[in-house]
Amino acid sequence: MEGDEQQRDKMFHYDNVYNVWLTVAKDMFQFGNNEFESLQLWKRKLIDCGYKVIDHSLDNVFFYGFISSWQMDIMKVSKCFSLDSTFGISSRSNEVLYSLVVRHSDTGKGVPVGYLLTNDQSVTPVLEWLKFFRDHCSMQPEQITVDCSIPEADAIRVTLGENCRIQLCFFHVAQCWSRNLATKVKNQPGQYNNMKVIRGNIMSELQSIMYETVRENVIEKICQFREKWTSVQPNFVEYLENR
Missing domain, CATH: 1.10.167 (Regulator of G-protein Signalling 4; domain 2)
Structure with a gap:
């Protein structure tokens, strides 16, 4: 029995692995004393690497979108997009990650061409994000698929008008x-x-x-x-x- 207990003490447990991962992740990804400060430092780094960034913060409401140069190259020639929303991305239940995805012409697989992180699930963040892509990234979609979201559909209608069809995800x-x-x-x-x-x-x-x-x-x-x-x-x- 004593030998079994000693063996168990030598084993890695979930909490051990998680704590190691958390320490490494903070060193790699968190550049500031808090998340908002870190986000601004990330913005500078991304811009220096050729990314385009849109961000807004007011009264604890924020949105932060970004796109790389290679993603812009794909976006310019793409006509059909999927707008995906991912919830539960943090301990704060109101935060959501939006992704624009297209079918890559070479692989035939889905590839993300833009991200938006926000704690505001109204129409405004998605609306400003799409305007940014339209005005600064040559986005000219003919169709966008959404997952039954009224704010997403409204943002597409206002930004792209009748030139873009809205398809609901089956x-x-x-x-x-x-x-x-x-x-x-x-x-x-x-x-x-x-x-x-x-x-x-x-x-x-x-x-x-x-x-x-x-x-x-x-x-x-x-x-x-x-x-x-x-x-x-x-x-x-x-x-x-x-x-």
């Missing part, structure tokens, strides 16, 4: 449908149907509409969906109409 749309199917599709009086089966049928029909490529067929399927489900599941159909 995955996030399906997630929204699934959540609302669970709360809005109910048995009607006198019905004793299997709700799981009904929700599955509705989702299948919605996905059929989503992946249809012929405009006339889309319109026909939407009409058929309304006719079939409005009377039996009015709450869910009303949700779809209002969205």
Whole structure:
């Protein structure tokens, strides 16, 4: 038993690894006494390395965007973008990292071409960020895919107008449908149907509409969906109409 305890004492634990990583990370990435001071020092370093940077800070609200020279080269020739938002990036729940991603012509894989770090989830940071790319980085997109975010869509409309289509991410749309199917599709009086089966049928029909490529067929399927489900599941159909 004593030998086992001695062996355990020699083993690395998660906390040991994390503390070592945290020490190394602070030495490598944190140049100031606090994060905001460090951010300004990073700004100077990035500009010296050929990056373009946009930043704003007022009353504890900030946004900080940057793009490298090689990312600008890709951005200039790209027409279709995806705007991704990543939450939970720090211990402060309101902070979010936005990324603009395009399909690389050589690899066929997604490649990020710009970042925005902010603690303001309103339309303003994304709006100013996109204006910056439009005016200073030759960004001229024909389509941007967003993940069902109203502020993101509004920022695109204001900045790029009718020249840029807004496409909703299929995955996030399906997630929204699934959540609302669970709360809005109910048995009607006198019905004793299997709700799981009904929700599955509705989702299948919605996905059929989503992946249809012929405009006339889309319109026909939407009409058929309304006719079939409005009377039996009015709450869910009303949700779809209002969205």
